[in-house]
Amino acid sequence: xxxxxxxxxxxxxxxxxxxxxxxxxxxxxxxxxxxxxxxxxxxxxxxxxxxxxxxxxxxxxxxxxxxxxxxxxxxxxxxxxxxxxxxxxxxxxxxxxxxxxxxxxxxxxxxxxxxxxxxxxxxxxxxxxxxxxxxxxxxxxxxxxxxxxxxxxxxxxxxxxxxxxxxxxxxxxxxxxxxxxxxxxxxxxxxxxxxxxxxxxxxxxxxxxxxxxxxxxxxxxxxxxxxxxxxxxxxxxxxxxxxxxxxxxxxxxxxxxxxxxxxxxxxxxxxxxxxxxxxxxxxxxxxxxxxxxxxxxxxxxxx
Amino acid sequence: xxxxxxxxxxxxxxxxxxxxxxxxxxxxxxxxxxxxxxxxxxxxxxxxxxxxxxxxxxxxxxxxxxxxxxxxxxxxxxxxxxxxxxxxxxxxxxxxxxxxxxxxxxxxxxxxxxxxxxxxxxxxxxxxxxxxxxxxxxxxxxxxxxxxxxxxxxxxxxxxxxxxxxxxxxxxxxxxxxxxxxxxxxxxxxxxxxxxxxxxxxxxxxxxxxxxxxxxxxxxxxxxxxxxxxxxxxxxxxxxxxxxxxxxxxxxxxxxxxxxxxxxxxxxxxxxxxxxxxxxxxxxxxxxxxxxxxxxxxxxxxxxxxxxxxxxxxxxxxx
Numbered sequence: 001x002x003x004x005x006x007x008x009x010x011x012x013x014x015x016x017x018x019x020x021x022x023x024x025x026x027x028x029x030x031x032x033x034x035x036x037x038x039x040x041x042x043x044x045x046x047x048x049x050x051x052x053x054x055x056x057x058x059x060x061x062x063x064x065x066x067x068x069x070x071x072x073x074x075x076x077x078x079x080x081x082x083x084x085x086x087x088x089x090x091x092x093x094x095x096x097x098x099x100x101x102x103x104x105x106x107x108x109x110x111x112x113x114x115x116x117x118x119x120x121x122x123x124x125x126x127x128x129x130x131x132x133x134x135x136x137x138x139x140x141x142x143x144x145x146x147x148x149x150x151x152x153x154x155x156x157x158x159x160x161x162x163x164x165x166x167x168x169x170x171x172x173x174x175x176x177x178x179x180x181x182x183x184x185x186x187x188x189x190x191x192x193x194x195x196x197x198x199x200x201x202x203x204x205x206x207x208x209x210x211x212x213x214x215x216x217x218x219x220x221x222x223x224x225x226x227x228x229x230x231x232x233x234x235x236x237x238x239x240x241x242x243x244x245x246x247x248x249x250x251x252x253x254x255x256x257x258x259x260x261x262x263x264x265x266x267x268x269x270x271x272x273x274x275x276x277x278x279x280x281x282x283x284x285x286x287x288x289x290x291x292x293x294x295x296x297x298x299x300x301x302x303x
Numbered sequence: 304x305x306x307x308x309x310x311x312x313x314x315x316x317x318x319x320x321x322x323x324x325x326x327x328x329x330x331x332x333x334x335x336x337x338x339x340x341x342x343x344x345x346x347x348x349x350x351x352x353x354x355x356x357x358x359x360x361x362x363x364x365x366x367x368x369x370x371x372x373x374x375x376x377x378x379x380x381x382x383x384x385x386x387x388x389x390x391x392x393x394x395x396x397x398x399x400x401x402x403x404x405x406x407x408x409x410x411x412x413x414x415x416x417x418x419x420x421x422x423x424x425x426x427x428x429x430x431x432x433x434x435x436x437x438x439x440x441x442x443x444x445x446x447x448x449x450x451x452x453x454x455x456x457x458x459x460x461x462x463x464x465x466x467x468x469x470x471x472x473x474x475x476x477x478x479x480x481x482x483x484x485x486x487x488x489x490x491x492x493x494x495x496x497x498x499x500x501x502x503x504x505x506x507x508x509x510x511x512x513x514x515x516x517x518x519x520x521x522x523x524x525x526x527x528x529x530x531x532x533x534x535x536x537x538x539x540x541x542x543x544x545x546x547x548x549x550x551x552x553x554x555x556x557x558x559x560x561x562x563x564x565x566x567x568x569x570x571x572x573x574x575x576x577x578x579x580x581x582x583x584x585x586x587x588x589x590x591x592x593x594x595x596x597x598x599x600x601x602x603x604x605x606x607x608x609x610x611x612x613x614x615x616x617x618x619x620x621x622x
Contacts, residue, residue, distance in 0.1 A: 032415055032418055032420060033420060033421075035415060036415050036416070036420055036426050037426070039412065039415075039430070040425075040426045040429035040430060041429075043429055043430050043432075043433055043489065043492075044429050044432075045448075045455075046433075046444050046445065046448050046489065047432075047433070047436070047444070049444070049447070049448055049455050050440075050444045050447070053447060061453075062452075062453040065462075066455060066458045066462075107339075108339040108340065108343075109340075111336040111337075111339065111340075112336060112337055112339065112340040114336060115332075115333045115334075115336035115337050116337075119329055119330075119332055119333035119336065120326070120329055120330070120333070121329065121330035121331075121332075121333030121334060122330060124333065127337060127340075127341075130344065131340075134344065134348050136541075136545060136603070136604070136607050137348065137600070137603070137604075138545055138546070138548065138549045138603070140548075140549040140551060140576050141548070141549070141576075141596060141599050141600050141603060142348070142351035142352060142355065142596060142600070143576075143579075143580075144355065144579060144580075144583045144589065144592045144593060144595075144596050145350070145351035145352070145354040145355035145358065145593055145596060146347060146350075146351045147583070148351075148354055148355075148358065148589060148593075149346065149347075149350050149351060149354055151365075164343075164347075165343065165347060167339060168339050168340070168342050168343025168346070168347060169339045169340035169343050170343050170347055170348075175340065199332065200329060200332040200333075200336070201332065204336075225435055228438075229436070229437045229438035230438070231438050231439050231552045231555075231556070232551055232552060232555075232580070236580075236584055247438050247439040247440075248439075250439045250440065250443070251439050251556055251559070254443070254556075255559075267447055270443050270447075271443070271444070271447065273440075274439075274440035274441075274443045274444055275440075277438070277439070277440040278436050278440050278441075281435060281436055282432075282436075285428075285432055285435055286428075289428055289431075292431070292435070293427070293431070293496055
């Protein structure tokens with residue numbers, strides 16, 4: 001039998017220790033939340049400001065004190081800005097380029113990925129090494145010589161230089177991602193089909209593609225975002241204003257309504273168009289964000 | 304013809320790669336599947352590298368005949384062209400600032416998001432979303448947010464944090480680079496997701512064992528978390544290094560004032576690719592631009608090599 005005084009002492013000691021731990025845990029949690037939520041709000045701030053400015057009326061843009069949410073929502077800004085410039089045409093052009101790229105990229109990258117994942121042929125390892133090496137070479141570095149090649153081939157001022165990369169499986173990261181995904185699928189599925197006389201194309205078309213919808217979806221999304229946002233390529237290849245894309249158009253729009261660098265009284269219009277350009281990506285992101293995260297985690301590659 | 308080529312390639316590669324037998328039918332399918340990529344690789348990757356190597360010894364204005372000038376382009380670049388030096392300076396400063404900061408920030412955010420917070424999915428999306436939005440719209444957004452006189456960021460800094468003077472973002476040569484670093488930090492979400500995936504792969508049992516052995520949080524961070532996540536961090540480092548050389552849209556859009564020739568105050572936003580772009584499409588010095596492209600190509604390759612040799616060795620891989 002222990003001395004009751006001693007037991008009480010131990011108990012008090014334990015309680016004090018536990019209280020200290022809990023207190024420290026709680027303060028730690030508190031600071032984590034403050035930093036996480038504060039940071040997330042800071043990250044959301046620029047986009048929020050873009051939308052809120054797009055809804056302000058032109059004469060209160062730079063009024064102090066600054067208003068985070070406009071007093072009245074001026075949705076007519078969107079209509080006015082959209083109609084002040086041929087944005088409908090730019091939208092059509094952008095959709096055209098983007099959709100053609102998406103279709104091409106899905107086929108060309110998944111074919112290459114399937115060959116690299118499943119078909120045995122000489123020099124496969126070499127091809128795969130070259131593919132990974134091309135990951136380290138950003139297209140921006142070689143865009144001038146690429147332009148020279150397209151110019152020599154006579155395709156400047158057409159959509160060919162903008163669409164061909166999609167059909168020619170440019171995008172090593174996409175091929176790599178699909179290859180990784182295809183390799184996770186059990187090989188027995190195709191073995192059975194091969195015994196029945198199916199060609200590799202049958203296996204790819206009838207077995208692998210239907211099973212790979214999530215991975216194909218990720219490739220489609222990344223291709224969409226890449227082409228939708230692309231600016232420099234359309235800028236250098238398209239000379240005819242009728243063929244411009246939304247990004248090039250927005251840049252021209254600014255030049256057309258340009259007063260002075262520090263006095264941009266049409267900011268609400270610019271922000272309205274910017275919001276409209278960002279909107280499709282935002283919607284896709286919110287609807288499909290699980291796929292975004294999975295796609296990146298599958299390979300550790302982005303866009 | 305193609306059969307003979309295949310046989311030839313097969314026999315050559317059998318020697319080169321030491322491969323044994325392949326089913327010829329299957330191999331044919333393999334090459335057939337690779338055709339788009341091979342074409343693209345030849346025309347859009349190898350082609351440009353070869354073309355720029357050739358063009359870099361020529362003077363070509365984008366029309367007419369190209370004139371062979373030997374090493375003149377490189378000589379001019381390295382000895383006379385002060386804008387080249389400036390572009391190199393601006394870009395290297397940007398890379399040195401934004402890459403380590405980016406890796407650190409990606410890790411910090413991922414580390415916090417890995418702490419089982421309530422509503423972590425929403426927080427993760429909020430940090431990740433900016434990285435999928437790029438292009439002209441975002442450049443416009445920053446032009447507005449960073450406006451020194453009336454921009455919301457300065458109002459926030461002055462109103463909430465009591466800053467006396469407005470920060471001259473984008474208008475003072477000193478502040479241009481920090482502005483672009485700020486933009487790149489805003490778009491760090493993709494890297495963060497990669498690190499987060501790495502963190503999720505660390506077995507909890509390791510941390511539990513360390514706690515039992517009396518390791519505190521700091522020790523666990525340095526002895527367990529960072530070594531085990533180092534492959535992801537290394538990957539992010541390589542990608543960020545390459546990507547940070549690609550910056551062009553934002554400086555081009557923000558500073559493409561009508562008739563202006565400088566990119567940013569005192570050319571402080573003259574990033575390498577922007578300079579390349581201006582050389583090629585404003586001054587039509589295609590040969591010189593090709594020489595510039597080749598130098599950049601070599602720089603990027605060297606940096607990747609250094610990354611792999613110096614830092615890649617320290618990365619911890621589980622046996």
